Amino acid sequence: MNLLHDKKFASIENVQQGLKNAEYICSKKIATTVYLAYHLEKPILVEGPAGVGKTELAKTAAAFLGVSLIRMQCYEGLDESKALYEWKYGKQLLYTQMLKDKLNDVLKGAKGLSASIDKLHQYNDIFFSRSFLEPRPLLKALQQKDGAVLLIDEIDKSDNEFEAFLLEILSDFQVSVPEIDTIRAETKPFVFLTSNNTRELSEALKRRCLHLFIPLPDPELEREIIRIRVPGISEKLRIQLVSFIQHLRELDLKKIPSISETIDWARVLLLLHADKLSADLISETLHIILKFEGDIKIAEEHLYEMTRKAIKEAAI
Amino acid sequence: MEQILKDFISALRSSGARISIPETIDAMNTVKLTGYHDREVFKDSLSAVLAKSFHEKEIFEECFYKFFSFDTFPENTGDCPESLAPEIMEEISPLSQMILSGNLGGLAASIREAAQEVHITGIRFFTQKGLYIHRILRHMGMDKLKLDVKHLFQQDTFYSKQMAEELEKGKDYLFENVKDFVEQQFALFSPSVTENLLEDYLKSIKLSNLEQRDFHRMHSIIQKMVKRLNDLHSRRRKTSKRGQLDFRKTLRNNISYQGLLFDIQWKKKKVDRPDIVAICDVSRSVETVARFLLLFLYSLNKSLARIRTFIFCSNLIEVTHIFDEYPVEEALVKLQSGIGLGILLGRTDYGQAFRDFEESRFHLITKKTTILILGDARNNYGDSQTGILKSMHERGKRLIWLNSEPRSFWGIGDSEMKKYLPYCHLARECNTVHHLERVVDSLLSLES
Incomplete structure (x- = not known):
């Protein structure tokens, strides 16, 4: 992969610009980490509040590199057969049925049981070969010739055992399939792991990754994001909207609105042909940014004050 | 640079971040990649490699600013006498020369150098501060400076007296700066040791003798303890109970093999x-x-x-x-x-x-x-x-x-x-x- 994309990763600025061209506005910190991960050939563990664009980063990286994105969603009870590989049992069964007649030919001339078994042994690897292997996301990522971006989403939702199982793949980019051999990556995939911090990840896993914490964006960055993602929106509304969201985040809410909610809201306002914020407009569309009844009530109490502030700030 | 990086990592460790050897190697490689001209990039890249949780990021930020702060000497000692007698200048020690000519950057560098020579990173207890200050000063050539002052006073000319006074002032000033420097290093390198000592002490002291101010520390000790016990026991239980055949599940799972039982399922007893x-x-x-x-x-x-x-x-x-x-x-x-x-x-x-x-x-x-x-x-x-x-x-x-x-x-x-x-x-x-x-x-x- 290195030889293919060295140009894109020549400098941190290049990475930042490249991600921007793929409609992902990121801080220099994110660009630096991606740049490092590429050159050190290490996975990135991305943490941060929900909806700040952790998954999006991986998707954009795939677009930036021009390779396919292979995504694995983690959940409790996820195991090897779903993540790595499985034997195609059905196909194996079908083939043995179909080849039943051939068996006679093969065994022809063999006398006694042990001779037959010896003869069969000459063919024993046929049914456990690569053509009967069903690759799951992890194996698929290793098999891609041009490299791939592997996204292991919400790793904190998986079990401890699965995390331990990931270690081999993340450090050496290889997996062992007992019946065949160790399969090594042809081109090392670019790996992103995301976590919402519902549980502490193991030291061993963290040690193998670069760590990136994406916080909620500052106003300037958020305005830029909205400008790129929702192009039709008017300048004035964009500034007012971001300012309002920033104030909203200071309240004591159960679920603080994140970037994805800001983008959704901007799209809705665009659909409603709004060109500036007003208290009525906000209270009608508040349910798009806030997802809990309690939160909406709290926000409504401060609605006028916050709207006033947002409009005032935007005027400066 | 390598030495500085090593010192920085040991400073991080002593502040409570856990950094392994592979991570140290990564840090070295990172610096090779990104260089250290851009402070922001330098910080971000080290942060990605070394600090692996939100908590550790906070420690990292704090340590970074403390460690890589540039302690130039503030403009001080008044103007050095303009009429420096060159013949005197040649006689006195390099340290005195630096003070007299107002070479502040040189002084700062020489403090750092001396500090490295006397292994300041080994500082652990506040009682060692005086010792380290003394060692650094001696290493910088304080003895010669004192001698210079003595000689200049003895020469008894207008210039030499003026210079001697200037040197006296410079000496005090230097002492203050070394003291600050040692304080700063102490803050960087000692906390974990002191913390560990305190924790050990707190664990064995009678609960009734504990004071309110230790409450927070105590809370974290107890939390650690409970978590450890919980981890230990919940894990042991998981592996110890297995081994009963779950017949129904086995049958269901093996239908696709024509009822041949080769993927056997065990019943796990819930504890x-x-x-x-x-x-x-x-x-x-x-x-x-x-x-x-x-x-x-x-x-x-x-x-x-x-x-x-x-x-x-x-x-x-x-x-x-x-x-x-x-x-x-x-x-x-x-x-x-x-x-x-x-x-x-x-x-x-x-x-x-x-x-x-x-x-x-x-x-x-x-x-x-x-x-x-x-x-x-x-x-x-x-x-x-x-x-x-x-x-x-x-x-x-x-x-x-x-x-x-x-x-x-x-x-x-x-x-x-x-x-x-x-x-x-x-x-x-x-x-x-x-x-x-x-x-x-x-x-x-x-x-x-």
Whole structure:
């Protein structure tokens, strides 16, 4: 992969610009980490509040590199057969049925049981070969010739055992399939792991990754994001909207609105042909940014004050 | 650069971030990649490689600013005399020259150099500060500087006197700066050692002698302990119970192999988490210990699913919901003041407490329950109600009594401990964190 994309990763600025061209506005910190991960050939563990664009980063990286994105969603009870590989049992069964007649030919001339078994042994690897292997996301990522971006989403939702199982793949980019051999990556995939911090990840896993914490964006960055993602929106509304969201985040809410909610809201306002914020407009569309009844009530109490502030700030 | 990076990493380690050797190697490679011209990039890239959680990021930020702050000497000593006599300048030591010519950058660099020579990174205790200041100064050539001052005074000309005074001033100033520098290094390299010492000390000190200001540290010690115990025991249980064939599941899973059983499924027996009823005395006689016992119960409450907590003094109330609802400090203040909870903070009455428990909460005790009683058993000569304790003992799985007094005091004065003793599966003296840890360990291991 290195030889293919060295140009894109020549400098941190290049990475930042490249991600921007793929409609992902990121801080220099994110660009630096991606740049490092590429050159050190290490996975990135991305943490941060929900909806700040952790998954999006991986998707954009795939677009930036021009390779396919292979995504694995983690959940409790996820195991090897779903993540790595499985034997195609059905196909194996079908083939043995179909080849039943051939068996006679093969065994022809063999006398006694042990001779037959010896003869069969000459063919024993046929049914456990690569053509009967069903690759799951992890194996698929290793098999891609041009490299791939592997996204292991919400790793904190998986079990401890699965995390331990990931270690081999993340450090050496290889997996062992007992019946065949160790399969090594042809081109090392670019790996992103995301976590919402519902549980502490193991030291061993963290040690193998670069760590990136994406916080909620500052106003300037958020305005830029909205400008790129929702192009039709008017300048004035964009500034007012971001300012309002920033104030909203200071309240004591159960679920603080994140970037994805800001983008959704901007799209809705665009659909409603709004060109500036007003208290009525906000209270009608508040349910798009806030997802809990309690939160909406709290926000409504401060609605006028916050709207006033947002409009005032935007005027400066 | 490598040396500086190593020093920085040891500074991070001593502030509590855990950094392994592979990560150190990564850091070296990173610096090779990104270089160190751009401070922001340098910081971000090291942060990605070294700090692997939100908490560690905070430590990292703080350390980074402390470590890579540039301590140039502030403009100081007034103007150096313009009429420097060149012939004198040649005679005096390099250090004196630097002071006289106002070479501040050179001074700062020479402090750093001297500091590295005397291994400042080995500083651990505040009592070592003086020693290190002295060593650094000597390494920089303080002795020669003093000699220069002496000679200049002896020469007794106008210029030499002026220069001597200037040097005197410069000397004091230098001392101040070295002192600051050592302070800063101390702040960087010592905390973990001091912290560890303090933690060890706190673990073995009697709970009643602990002071309010150590409360936070204590809380974190106890949390660590509870977490460790919990991890240890919950893991052991997982692997120890397997091995019964789950026939139905096996059949279902093997249909696709024409009913041949080659993917065999085992039944895993689900193991109960410890089921605990904790009863804690909060009267005045155990007031100081109670604070920490409650703290302990609080942590236990957070990590074990099935625990019911009661406190009593003159009567008994349930406080499980308080632990669930409030953050630790608020909860403890609430419990100790007892306001709005319906607890009477009069004379301690174990008899009444047991009666209250029997009346309303006796159904909580099943044959799986472990009963944990924390108290000194000093009953003010009241009715001891050993009968109820006996039935609790019979009905529950285990009854554990943690007494804050040493064993030799049991049964002396109004202590009813001797009477209660026959009905306890385990009675222990418990007044340090070490005691607590041992008790909980046995509690959990016997549970499984």
